[in-house]
Amino acid sequence: MAPTTTPLKEATEAPPPGRQSLSAIAYDALRSRLRTGLVTPEDRLVDLEIAAQLGMSRMPVREALLQLVAEGMLVSTTRGYRIPTLDPKDVMEVFELRKLLEPRAAALAARDLSRAGISQLNAALAEAKAALASGDFPRLFRANVDFRETWIAAVRNKRLAAVVMRCADQVLTVRMSTLRGPEMHPVVVARLQELYESFARHDSVAAHDSMYRFVLAAESAYAAQREKSKQPAAPRRRL
Structure with a gap:
C-alpha cells in the first residue's frame, strides 16, 4: 500500500x-x-x-x-x-541608517502626498503646536507619531517605508527619553513646521534637507543626553 x-x-x-x-x-x-x-x-x-x-x-x-x-x-x-534597552553603539548605528534613508523617503513622499495627506499633516502639526503651548508631552509625542506615519504612508516604495519605520521603532526608548526634555519640544515643532511646508509645496529637495536636519537634531539630543549622564552628580551639602 x-x-x-x-x-x-x-x-x-x-x-x-x-x-x-x-x-x-x-x-x-x-x-x-x-x-x-x-x-x-x-x-x-x-x-x-x-x-x-x-x-x-x-x-x-x-x-x-x-x-x-x-x-x-x-x-x-x-x-x-x-521595550529593549539599546547600547550607545546600536543607537548610533540606527541613526546612521536613518540619516541615509529618511531624507530619501521624505523626498519621495513630498512628490506623492495627496491633498488629503497634506491635510492630515496639517492637523498633526496643529496638534503638536497645541501640545507645545500646554506643555503636554504625551500629546506632543502622539502628534509627532501621527505626522511621521502620515508622510511615510505616502512613500510608494513600500520596502523603503518599512525599513524607515523599523529603524524608528528600534530607537523608540531613545526617542521617548530625548523628546521628554522640555528644551526639545520647540525644536520638534519647528522641524515639523519646516517639513510640513516642504511637503505642502511638493518640494522634494527641501523635504530631503529638512528631514536630514530633523534626524540630525535627534541624534544631537541623544549625544547631549549621553554626555550629561556621564557627568558626576553634584555632592550633597552637609547640614
Missing part, C-alpha cells in the same frame, strides 16, 4: 482566518501603544493581562508579542515583555 501524503494544497493552506484576524488585532493594538508612548521602558507586558484587556485568548496575543520581538520593538524577559 502506498504511503499516505498530504496534498500540497492542504499543506500550504493559511491558518484559520479567525486566528489570523485576532493576532492582527492584537498586533495593531500593541504596536499602536508602543508607537504612541503609552508603554514606558519600566512597563512589563504580560500576555494573559493583554488578552483579558482585548477580550481574546492568550495565543493570538502571544503571536503578536513574538512578532514585535522579531521586529526589535520588544524583548522577552522572565516577567513578560518590555
